[in-house]
Every structure is written in structure tokens, then in C-alpha cells.
Amino acid sequence: MSHQQPRPALDHLEITAGNGLLHRRAFLTSGATLAAAITGYTLSETAAAQQLTDAPWSTKAGIPIPEYATPSSFEKHVVRTLTNPKGEPRTQHARTPHHLLNGTFTPNGLHFVISHSGAPDIDPAQHRLVIHGLVKRPLEFTLDALGRYPMQSRMAFVECGGNSAPLFSNEPMKTGVQTLHGLVSCAEWTGVMLSTLLEEAGIDSRAKWLIAEGADSLALSRSVPLSKALDDAMIALYQNGERLMPGNGYPMRLLLPGWEGNMNVKWLRRIKLVDQPGMSYYEARTYAPILPNGKAYQFYFLQEVKSFITHPSPELKMSGAGFYEISGVAYSANGRIAKVMVTADGGKTWAEGALQDPVLPKAFTRFRLPWKWDGGPAVLQSRAWDEAGNVQPTRAEVIARRGQTKTPITNPAAFPSQHYNGPTSWAVSQSGEITHVYA
Amino acid sequence: MSMRSALIALALAMLAGSYAHVFAQDSPHLGKAISEADVAAWDISILPDGTGLPAGSGTPEQGSTVFAAKCAVCHGENGKGASAAALVGGQPLTSGIETAKTISNFWPYATTLFDFTRRAMPWPRPRSLTNDEVYALTAFILAQNKIIGAGDVMNAQTLPKVRMPNRDGFIPRFPERIP
Numbered sequence: 001m002s003h004q005q006p007r008p009a010l011d012h013l014e015i016t017a018g019n020g021l022l023h024r025r026a027f028l029t030s031g032a033t034l035a036a037a038i039t040g041y042t043l044s045e046t047a048a049a050q051q052l053t054d055a056p057w058s059t060k061a062g063i064p065i066p067e068y069a070t071p072s073s074f075e076k077h078v079v080r081t082l083t084n085p086k087g088e089p090r091t092q093h094a095r096t097p098h099h100l101l102n103g104t105f106t107p108n109g110l111h112f113v114i115s116h117s118g119a120p121d122i123d124p125a126q127h128r129l130v131i132h133g134l135v136k137r138p139l140e141f142t143l144d145a146l147g148r149y150p151m152q153s154r155m156a157f158v159e160c161g162g163n164s165a166p167l168f169s170n171e172p173m174k175t176g177v178q179t180l181h182g183l184v185s186c187a188e189w190t191g192v193m194l195s196t197l198l199e200e201a202g203i204d205s206r207a208k209w210l211i212a213e214g215a216d217s218l219a220l221s222r223s224v225p226l227s228k229a230l231d232d233a234m235i236a237l238y239q240n241g242e243r244l245m246p247g248n249g250y251p252m253r254l255l256l257p258g259w260e261g262n263m264n265v266k267w268l269r270r271i272k273l274v275d276q277p278g279m280s281y282y283e284a285r286t287y288a289p290i291l292p293n294g295k296a297y298q299f300y301f302l303q304e305v306k307s308f309i310t311h312p313s314p315e316l317k318m319s320g321a322g323f324y325e326i327s328g329v330a331y332s333a334n335g336r337i338a339k340v341m342v343t344a345d346g347g348k349t350w351a352e353g354a355l356q357d358p359v360l361p362k363a364f365t366r367f368r369l370p371w372k373w374d375g376g377p378a379v380l381q382s383r384a385w386d387e388a389g390n391v392q393p394t395r396a397e398v399i400a401r402r403g404q405t406k407t408p409i410t411n412p413a414a415f416p417s418q419h420y421n422g423p424t425s426w427a428v429s430q431s432g433e434i435t436h437v438y439a
Numbered sequence: 440m441s442m443r444s445a446l447i448a449l450a451l452a453m454l455a456g457s458y459a460h461v462f463a464q465d466s467p468h469l470g471k472a473i474s475e476a477d478v479a480a481w482d483i484s485i486l487p488d489g490t491g492l493p494a495g496s497g498t499p500e501q502g503s504t505v506f507a508a509k510c511a512v513c514h515g516e517n518g519k520g521a522s523a524a525a526l527v528g529g530q531p532l533t534s535g536i537e538t539a540k541t542i543s544n545f546w547p548y549a550t551t552l553f554d555f556t557r558r559a560m561p562w563p564r565p566r567s568l569t570n571d572e573v574y575a576l577t578a579f580i581l582a583q584n585k586i587i588g589a590g591d592v593m594n595a596q597t598l599p600k601v602r603m604p605n606r607d608g609f610i611p612r613f614p615e616r617i618p
Contacts, residue, residue, distance in 0.1 A: 089513065089523070089562045117562070131470070132478050139470030148469055168536065200466040208618035211484050218559040219483065219566070225618045272484050279487045279548045281555040285540055288609065294533035296545070298609040301616060403536040416537035 013372070017351035019344035020372035021326075024354035041316040041324070080110055081178055083413045091116045093413060094247065095182025098310040102327065104356065104364040105155065106185035108240050113247035114160055114183065117217045120267055124251040127215065129235065133272035136202030143251050146237060149192040154234070155363035156257040157331045158264055159184035159303040161287045164420040167395070171408035172436045176314035179412045180424060180436070184303075186331070186364035189255050190238035195230045198273075207273035211280070212254045212265040222263045223277035224256065228301070232257050232362075235268065258333030258362040259301050260419075262287055289417045292403035297419075305332035305392050306421040307340055307367070307384035318432030321375030326353075327368040332386035336360065339385040340367040346379035346425070346439040353382070361387075378428040379439045395438060398422035483566075485554040489599030492553065495570035496594035499587070502579025505572050509561050518583055523562070527583045532608065543584040547609060549601035553577045553593075574598070 016023045071078060078101075080094040094113040096106055106112075113119075124143045132138035163183035166173045173180060203226070210229055213221040224233070236244065236255040244250040249266030256264050262282050277283065277299075288296045307330035312318060326344075330337045340353040353367035367382065384392045398420060405416050425439040475482070485491040506518065518526030529541030538544070542552060557573045559565050568576070578593040587593070587601060611617050 130473060130478055130481065132473070132475060132482070137470075138473050138475060138478060140473040141470050145469040145471075148467055150465065150467075196466045197470065200468055200470050213484070217565045221484065221558070225616060227616070227618065270478075270481055272482065274484070274486060274490075276486055276488065278484055278554070279551050281551055281559070284547055284551045285545060288545075290532050290536045290538055290540070291610075292536065294531065295608055295610050296532065297612040299617060300612040302613060405537050406535050
């Protein structure tokens, strides 16, 4: 609709890079009248303008307000995708629909979950956290006791080590951002700093690692260097202000900001200080990616700098040529995002995206860039830099170091490797369809 | 914490350098003392050097019987694979980055096999196996993979000495972060 209306105010805007990328502040400096001209991404065709009348919902009292709100009935499609909804004896994945969200934190009901044996139904009154091993005083904590400690809140992304793994496929994937990148989310976590509890227990000088273990049926365990535990590790009790979701570790989880999701042990019940890593199943086997020479990386702790465009992306449709906002998320285990560059011509020319304040370390940073789509073919891609000077590698750089599959991945939920942090490219066709490509 | 012990802690923290900030956050000291004996039922951590391995033992032959009764339903006859992963065999890791990781082609430590079997298996009834059964299953699977002999006994002394074929196949991704 609106793209057919006259927009004289837009015509003078400076094109910053090829295929219609505008300066990141173009809208900010051109006045509020432009806002009305921005068209959104749609899941269906927009209706033609017509004379306004009162809708039925405006002429009677609305539905009662519930005790615990759920989204509008018109938002029922905004859900996670599940790989194992019946909980058969294998891993379950629930992926975040990034293309249907905006901002920087993930609502709790849409936060990604991977569980290898479901979510234990833990009675918080009976749950205990034990800290023992190479400590001077083994200690036991109830949830009530932890609730009396000084707490901190911080934004932090949590990303599965296998997120984005289909991009190791030697051919592009016929799928969208939810499948490719749905195993990362970002929340505000509130809890007790682990360093406080370790200090109370008294660290034996021989301790170098800790082994964290969950109360789930697999008693999932991971080894964590003590230096990380004493840096910014948290026993998280709240997620976006409310208690943790069952799938995210209720009533408490280990939060290791920026580090591999599996290490952020959920349903945390035991921390043992030790002098060597335990070489648990998940660190010795699962999250140790095979390299082209047949060796394998071990202890791939960090989720390195990455970005991807959420709008536009496959499963959304462009509603005609004209103005759009390109946006996406960027994050790094190595601190704050410093810069995000965006291309609309497959990497020939680039424009710098605006970063949404506040830019926080080890958290999602939303980047945005106005785009004047001329209705022709375009290839969109983003690349991020973090404050430590790390740059998101090109796909060619990732593949040179890490390899790719010999045959195309047909199951988009498969994990041919882990820790892919290269870019993601979206091709926009003349008809407004968006597909994944390599560029 | 008394003032004196707080001062000692502070002095130790300053000596420890990077750990100094640990003591910046005051603790209300609400943790309840618990003895290692009272943690014992939860303490199932096994380290690669054998620390934590319990008493008990098992042979491949004993493991074969346990496997048929409790494991083959998912892992297939003699561990050849069914609804759950194969536990025997494996392709060379140079076959590609997506090569299936197996006990024989990938796992660096035999202790991991004991640890994971004891804590997580069988999937429907974890931690229902006796320590003898776990030793026997570990022996059976290692023997099926020809990593130990058919007559070898696995126990707290022998298991950590088993050298897995891919023991040296790993590169720390961030060596500067390994303590």
C-alpha cells in the first residue's frame, strides 16, 4: 500500500552502498514524516486503503484480562520449532523464531532449548546446590538461602555450540533463520555470582577446574576452568524477571556469559572443584568438532563474534519495492559489538549499520540499516566486529579452516559440525521471495 | 567470616592476583556445611586419571550378558546400532568433518565410557546399574572394539590405563584458557 503513495521526502536520501543501502542515520535526520512511509515485512499481502470505520472489537468490551498473559490470538504462529515434540529417547531442540521478533532479548516462552532427556519437574523446595571437592568447607544451598544473597542482573546471550551448523553444508540450505540460527537467544539473567559462593566454600589452591552437574536424568556434566567461574559466572535464578523456564534450567542454572550453551548447566545441583577436567561425554565427544585433517578441536569454550540478518529473511516476504529496515542481531563472547557492516549486493559494497543502544557485552546487539529496495535481485549479508578486534570471518575463511560437508545436508536439524560463525546471505528475488545462498 | 580471617583471605587474594576480585562481593554465609560422606550418593564424577572410580570389576563376558538384557533394545545386538548409536566400529576421522564420532574412532578416554554409562544409561532408568555392571559393560564395549582383550578385567586400576586409539587426536581450541 504505502509504497505506492508519493514520498517526496525520501528521494534526496543519500545511497551509501550498492543496491540501495542508505546511511544508517538517514531516517533519524530526515524527519518524522518518513516513518509513515516505511513498509514492513509481511507474512501475507497488505489490504488496499479504504475509508476507516469502527472494527467490531472497538464497539464492545474486550476479553477479560488473564492472570498470566499470553500473546494475542493473532500471534499463534510465533512459536518455536520442535525436533522431537513427543520426547522420544533422544535430544529435543526448540528453536527461536528470530524472524518474528525484534529488539535484543528473547521472550521466555520463545527462548531456545536443547534438552537431551526432557525438562525435570523439580520441586524448588527440595532442590539443593552442593559445592564440594577441592574446597575448604563443602556447602549445601537451598533456593531460599540463595534468594537472600546479593544478586546481579545482566543481559547475556546463550548459544548452542551447534547453532548455525547447517551452514557447514556444501550447498545452501532451503530454510530460514529459525532453522539456521534458532539455537541462540538472549535474556536478562538475575542471580548470585558464583565467585561469592566459591569464596564462602574456600577454594583449595590445587583446584583448577570445576565440574558442574544437573539434576536431569542424564546428570549432564561439564568441566569449566576456575578462571571463568571466578570471572563472570552466575548461578542464575531469574530469566527476564521471572523464575527460569523449566526448559532453561528451573530453578537454577549455571550461566557462563558468552560460552558454549551446553556448559551453562541447567537444573544445576552440584559443583565439584577438581584439579583436571572430567572429560565428560559432552566435552570429550559431542562438542569437539572434527577438522579436515582428522584431528578435532577440544574445549571450544567461546561463542565467537557472529551476526545474521533477521529482517528480511526467508519466510518473510517483501511487500513491493520501496523502503525497508534491514535489521539483525550481533553478539560475541569477547565483549561488546563494535561495528556491523551490511551489504545488499553480495559483498561488493558495504554500509555500516546503526547499533541499538545500549550495546552490552556478551549480549545481543540489534543492528539496523534503512534500505531502498529497487525491486531487483539483491543479496544481503552482515558482518560483525567486536571490541576485542575480532571480525566475523567470511564463509571461505571458515571453510578453509574447518571444512564443509561432502554432500548437501538434507536434514536442516542436523549437526555436521559445531561453532560456525561465518556470515549468512539472503537472496531477494524480483518477486520478493527470500532464500538462503552462499555469497 | 571474622575480621581476622577476612584479612587473611584478602591477603591470600592479593597474593593470588587474578582471583583478588573474588572477595569483592560480601557473602552472607548462608551455605550449610555438608560432609563429603553426605555428598557421596551424588558424587559420580570420574576423572581421566581414575579419580572417583568405585570398587568393583567386570569382564567382557559378563558385560555381554548385561548388554543383551539392558542395552541391545536401543543400541542393537552387540552394539551394532539400532534406534540409538552404534557402539562398535567407526570410519576414519579423515572421512570428513561430519564423520560419525564413535568410541573407537574418537573418544580419548575410557573413563568417559564408564562415567557416561553410569550417570545416563540405560536411558529410561539412569543410575540403575550396579558398579560391577558398569565395569562389565565398559569391558564388553571396549573388547567389541578390540581396544582391550576378550579376557581383560576392568576395574578402578585397569580402566584408566586403557589407551584409546584417538587419545592424541585433539587440539585445544583456546590453549591460553586451559588451566
